[in-house]
Amino acid sequence: MVRRRFSFGLVSRLSSPIYGRSPCSGGIWTPCLGQKRSFMTAKDLVESEEPEKKVTNRINMFSAINQALHTVLDSDPKSYVFGEDVGFGGVFRCTTALRDKFGRHRVFNTPLCEQAIVGFGIGLASMGNRAIAEIQFADYIFPALDQIVNEAAKYRYRSGNLFNCGGLTVRAPYGAVGHGGHYHSQSPEAFFCHVPGIKVVIPRSPSQAKGLLLASIRDPNPVVFFEPKWLYRLAVEEVPVDDYTLPLSSAEVMRKGSDITLVGWGAQLAIMEEACDEVSKLGISCELIDLRTLIPWDKELVEDSVNKTGRLLAPVTGGFGAEIAASITNSCFLRLQAPVSRVCGLDTPFPLVFEPFYMPTKNKIVDAIKASVNF
Amino acid sequence: MAKRMQGIMESIQTLCSGDHGNEGFMQDDEDEEEENGVGRLTSWAELLGFGLAVFSEAIAPQLQCFCDRTLGFAVGQGGSREAWIKAVAMAMSLVRKAVKKGWVGALAPAARVMSQALSTASEPITLDIPVPFKAHKVETPSVTVETSAQELTNFFKTMFIMRRMEIAADSLYKSKFIRGFCHLYDGQEAVCVGMEAALNDKDCIITAYRDHCTHLGRGGSVLEVFAELMGRKDGCSLGKGGSMHMYNKKGGFYGGNGIVGAQTPLGAGLAFAQKYLKVEGVTLAMYGDGAANQGQLFEAMNISALWNLPVIYVCENNHYGMGTAEWRSAKSPEYYKRGDYIPGLKVDGMDCLAVKQAVKYAKEYALQNGPMVLEMDTYRYHGHSMSDPGSTYRTRDEISGVRQERDPIERIRKLLLSNNIATVAELKTMEKEAKKEVEDALSKAKESPSPDSDELFTHVYRKGYGAKAYGADRKEVVVKLP
Numbered sequence: 127m128v129r130r131r132f133s134f135g136l137v138s139r140l141s142s143p144i145y146g147r148s149p150c151s152g153g154i155w156t157p158c159l160g161q162k163r164s165f166m167t168a169k170d171l172v173e174s175e176e177p178e179k180k181v182t183n184r185i186n187m188f189s190a191i192n193q194a195l196h197t198v199l200d201s202d203p204k205s206y207v208f209g210e211d212v213g214f215g216g217v218f219r220c221t222t223a224l225r226d227k228f229g230r231h232r233v234f235n236t237p238l239c240e241q242a243i244v245g246f247g248i249g250l251a252s253m254g255n256r257a258i259a260e261i262q263f264a265d266y267i268f269p270a271l272d273q274i275v276n277e278a279a280k281y282r283y284r285s286g287n288l289f290n291c292g293g294l295t296v297r298a299p300y301g302a303v304g305h306g307g308h309y310h311s312q313s314p315e316a317f318f319c320h321v322p323g324i325k326v327v328i329p330r331s332p333s334q335a336k337g338l339l340l341a342s343i344r345d346p347n348p349v350v351f352f353e354p355k356w357l358y359r360l361a362v363e364e365v366p367v368d369d370y371t372l373p374l375s376s377a378e379v380m381r382k383g384s385d386i387t388l389v390g391w392g393a394q395l396a397i398m399e400e401a402c403d404e405v406s407k408l409g410i411s412c413e414l415i416d417l418r419t420l421i422p423w424d425k426e427l428v429e430d431s432v433n434k435t436g437r438l439l440a441p442v443t444g445g446f447g448a449e450i451a452a453s454i455t456n457s458c459f460l461r462l463q464a465p466v467s468r469v470c471g472l473d474t475p476f477p478l479v480f481e482p483f484y485m486p487t488k489n490k491i492v493d494a495i496k497a498s499v500n501f
Numbered sequence: 502m503a504k505r506m507q508g509i510m511e512s513i514q515t516l517c518s519g520d521h522g523n524e525g526f527m528q529d530d531e532d533e534e535e536e537n538g539v540g541r542l543t544s545w546a547e548l549l550g551f552g553l554a555v556f557s558e559a560i561a562p563q564l565q566c567f568c569d570r571t572l573g574f575a576v577g578q579g580g581s582r583e584a585w586i587k588a589v590a591m592a593m594s595l596v597r598k599a600v601k602k603g604w605v606g607a608l609a610p611a612a613r614v615m616s617q618a619l620s621t622a623s624e625p626i627t628l629d630i631p632v633p634f635k636a637h638k639v640e641t642p643s644v645t646v647e648t649s650a651q652e653l654t655n656f657f658k659t660m661f662i663m664r665r666m667e668i669a670a671d672s673l674y675k676s677k678f679i680r681g682f683c684h685l686y687d688g689q690e691a692v693c694v695g696m697e698a699a700l701n702d703k704d705c706i707i708t709a710y711r712d713h714c715t716h717l718g719r720g721g722s723v724l725e726v727f728a729e730l731m732g733r734k735d736g737c738s739l740g741k742g743g744s745m746h747m748y749n750k751k752g753g754f755y756g757g758n759g760i761v762g763a764q765t766p767l768g769a770g771l772a773f774a775q776k777y778l779k780v781e782g783v784t785l786a787m788y789g790d791g792a793a794n795q796g797q798l799f800e801a802m803n804i805s806a807l808w809n810l811p812v813i814y815v816c817e818n819n820h821y822g823m824g825t826a827e828w829r830s831a832k833s834p835e836y837y838k839r840g841d842y843i844p845g846l847k848v849d850g851m852d853c854l855a856v857k858q859a860v861k862y863a864k865e866y867a868l869q870n871g872p873m874v875l876e877m878d879t880y881r882y883h884g885h886s887m888s889d890p891g892s893t894y895r896t897r898d899e900i901s902g903v904r905q906e907r908d909p910i911e912r913i914r915k916l917l918l919s920n921n922i923a924t925v926a927e928l929k930t931m932e933k934e935a936k937k938e939v940e941d942a943l944s945k946a947k948e949s950p951s952p953d954s955d956e957l958f959t960h961v962y963r964k965g966y967g968a969k970a971y972g973a974d975r976k977e978v979v980v981k982l983p
Contacts, residue, residue, distance in 0.1 A: 210823075210825075211823065211824055211825060214824065214893070214894075235825060235829065235830070236830075237791075237794035237822075237825075237830040237831065238761055238762070238791045238792060238794050238795060238822055238830065239794050239795055239796060241796055242796065265759075265760075266760065266761075268760075269795075269796070269797075305680040305681045306681065307681045307682060307743050307745070307759075308743075308745075308746070308759060309745070309759035309760060310681075310682065472957070472958075472970055473961070473969075473970035473982075474957060474958060474961050474970060475961070477741065477957055478681060478732060478740075478741060478742065478743045479732035479740060479741070479743075479951060479952065480952075480954070480956070480957040483954060483957055484957065
C-alpha cells in the first residue's frame with residue numbers, strides 16, 4: 127500500500143481496480159476486489175496524508191504516453207501498436223523507440239486507411255490480443271466510426287459473450303491547438319459517448335495520461351482514448367516511473383468548493399482552473415471535477431457535488447455537456463439553484479482564422495460562473 | 502516631329518534592353534549578363550503591345566483606338582493562331598499607312614518583331630517524349646507530341662511562377678505570416694501545367710490539399726493564393742479556408758480537400774453531372790500515393806466504371822505518403838494498375854508534354870468509354886508540409902538528384918534553348934518578370950485585411966435560412982446565421 131500525492135495539487139481517492147496494480151493516489155485504501163466498477167462517493171473524500179517518496183521523472187505528456195506503451199509491450203507479449211507512421215515515433219513522438227525495442231512485428235506502420243486500421247484492430251483483439259491502434263488525428267477517425275460503433279461496441283453483446291474485442295484501444299490526439307484549422311482541431315468525443323459497449327477516456331495531464339492509458343489498455347472493454355494534443359509538449363509534471371493504473375469510470379475532484387460545480391475533461395481543465403482562480407477573488411468558491419472517463423461516467427460523484435453546491439457548469443466543447451446537464455437536471459432538480467449551463471464552442475465548423483473567437487476561453491467561463499451564481 | 506521620333510526610338514531601345522527592376526527579398530544569386538542595345542525581344546506579344554502603346558502617345562487618338570482594337574481583337578479571340586493572323590493583317594495595314602506618312606523609323610523594330618514572332622510563335626514543333634508510357638488494359642498514346650513555341654514558353658513561365666510562389670509561401674510560413682498547414686507543390690508543377698494544356702473550361706478538377714498550383718492553373722491568381730494562405734479577405738475562399746481549401750467556381754476547380762481520399766467519390770459525382778448535362782467535359786479526380794490505399798477510392802472507381810462516368814483518376818505519385826515510402830504502404834505500388842478493370846497509364850509526371858499527351862488521350866477515352874487511371878510519376882522537393890523537413894525518410898542526395906536530372910522547369914528550359922525559341926537572356930528576363938509578379942502579388946496580399954468577425958457565422962447554412970448559433974453560454978449571445 128502506498129500513499130502518494132501528485133504534485134499537480136490534486137485531491138484524489140484511492141481505488142483498486144481488478145486489473146493492474148493499485149493506483150495509490152492518496153487516501154485510505156479500501157478493499158474492493160469484488161467490485162465491478164469503482165465508483166466513489168464524495169463522502170469517502172479525504173485529504174491525503176504525506177506520501178512516501180516515489181521515484182518520478184519530470185516529463186511531458188507524449189513521454190508519459192510513450193512510457194505507458196513501453197510498459198504494456200514489456201509486460202504483455204501479445205500486445206501490438208500500429209497506426210500511420212508509428213514506426214519512427216509518430217507525428218507526436220508518442221511511439222518513439224518502440225519499434226527498435228520490440229521489433230517490426232509488434233510495432234508497425236499501416237497504410238492510410240482508418241477504417242481498416244480499426245477493423246483490423248478489432249479482429250486482432252477478438253483473438254485475445256491487446257491491439258493499440260493509433261489514429262493520427264481525431265479528425266480522421268470518422269471513416270472508422272462505423273467499425274467502432276457497429277463492430278467494436280456490439281461484439282460482446284451480439285455474440286452472447288462468446289467473443290469480445292476488449293483488448294482494443296484506439297488512441298487519437300484531439301482538440302484545438304491554436305492554428306489547427308478545420309481538420310486538425312476537432313473534438314469528436316461526443317460522437318462516441320452515446321454508444322454503449324465502448325468506453326471513452328480523456329486524460330488531463332501527463333501522470334493521468336500514463337495511468338489512464340495503462341488502465342484503458344488493460345480494461346476488458348474496447349476503449350477510445352483521446353489525448354489532448356495541445357498538452358503533448360506543454361504539460362510537464364512529475365510522473366511516477368513505475369507501472370500504475372488509475373481507475374476508469376471514476377471522476378476526480380480537483381478542487382473542493384461550495385458555490386458551483388464545474389465538470390470538464392482534457393485540456394480544458396487548465397483553462398477552467400484559471401477561471402476558478404479568477405472568480406475566487408470575487409469570493410466564489412468552485413468545485414472542479416475532472417470526469418476522466420466520459421462513458422460510463424461517474425454520475426454519483428457529480429450528483430453529490432451538485433447536491434452540495436446547487437449549481438452546475440460544463441464548460442467544454444463537443445456536445446457531451448448536454449448528457450451531463452440532462453442527467454443532473456433529472457436527478458438534482460429540486461436542489462438546483464440555477465439552470466445548468468454549458469460553455470462551449472460556437473455552432474459553426476471549427477474555423478481557421480476565427481479560432482480565438484470560437485474557443486471557450488477563460489473569460490467566457492468566468493462570465494458563465496458569475497451568471498450562474500447571480501441567477 | 503524629329504524630337505518625338507527620337508523619343509519613341511529611345512523608348513523602344515530601353516524596352517529591348519530589358520528592365521532592371523528591384524529584386525525584392527527573392528535575390529537571385531547568379532550573375533546577370535544583359536545584352537545592351539536592341540537585342541532580341543523577350544516576348545513578341547509584349548513588344549507589340551508596348552510598341553503600339555508608344556505609338557499611341559505619339560499619334561492621333563483615332564489611330565490609338567485602332568491600335569488598341571488590333572491588339573484587343575487578337576487577345577479577345579483567345580490568342581489563337583487565326584486571331585493573331587487577323588490582328589497582324591490589321592496591323593500591317595496600319596504599317597502601310599504609317600510608312601506612307603513617313604514614320605518608317607519608328608515602325609521598323611515593331612514590324613520586324615511582328616514578322617519574327619508570327620513566323621515562330623504558333624508554328625507546330627514535333628517532339629518525342631523520352632520516357633515511354635506504361636499501359637494497363639489500354640493502348641499507349643503516341644510518344645510524338647505536337648506543341649508550339651508559344652505553348653512551351655507558356656509552360657516555362659507558368660511553372661516558374663508556381664515555383665516562385667511556393668518558395669515565397671515557404672518563407673511566409675517561416676516568418677509566421679501563414680499559420681496552420683501549408684503543403685507545397687514545388688517539383689510537381691509539370692502535372693498541373695501539363696493537364697491544363699489538354700483541358701478546357703468545361704472540365705472539372707478536384708484534388709487533395711496540395712492545391713496552390715492547381716488553383717493557379719484553373720484560373721486563380723497568385724494574389725488570391727497568397728491572401729488565402731495568410732487568411733485574408735482577398736483570398737479565393739474569403740480567407741476562411743486556408744492552404745488546404747482553395748476553390749474556383751468559374752474555372753471548375755472543386756478544391757482543395759483536407760481529408761485524404763475523400764475527394765475521389767466527389768469526383769465521380771462531378772463526372773456524373775457532366776455526363777447527364779451532356780457538357781462534353783471530364784472530371785479529373787486527383788489523389789496521391791498515400792490516398793491510393795483508402796477504401797473510398799475503390800468505391801468511387803467501382804461506381805464510375807459501372808456507370809461509365811467520364812472521370813479520370815490522376816494519382817500524383819510522389820513516392821512518399823507523408824513519411825512513408827510507397828513500397829512500405831502498398832502491396833502494389835503500380836498505381837495505374839490498381840483500377841483493375843479500369844484501364845490505366847503510367848506517365849512521367851516531370852514532363853509537361855507527356856502529361857499533356859496522356860491527359861488528352863485519357864480525355865478522349867473517358868468521353869467515350871468511361872473512367873481511366875493516370876499515374877503521374879512525380880516528386881516533391883519539400884517535405885509533406887512545413888512541419889516536415891523532408892529528409893528523415895529520404896536522403897538529400899535523392900532530392901538533389903531528382904532536382905538535377907528530372908526538374909520540370911529545367912527540362913522545358915533545355916527544350917526552349919535547343920529549339921531556338923528563346924535565348925538564355927530572354928529566359929532570364931522571363932524569370933525576372935515572374936519573380937516580380939509574385940512579389941507584387943505578395944505585397945498586395947500582405948496589405949489585404951483579415952475577414953470581419955461576422956464572417957465567423959456566415960456560410961454555415963444557406964443565407965436567409967434563419968438558423969441560430971449560440972454563444973458560449975448558450976443564452977446571452979445568440980446570432981441569427983445569415
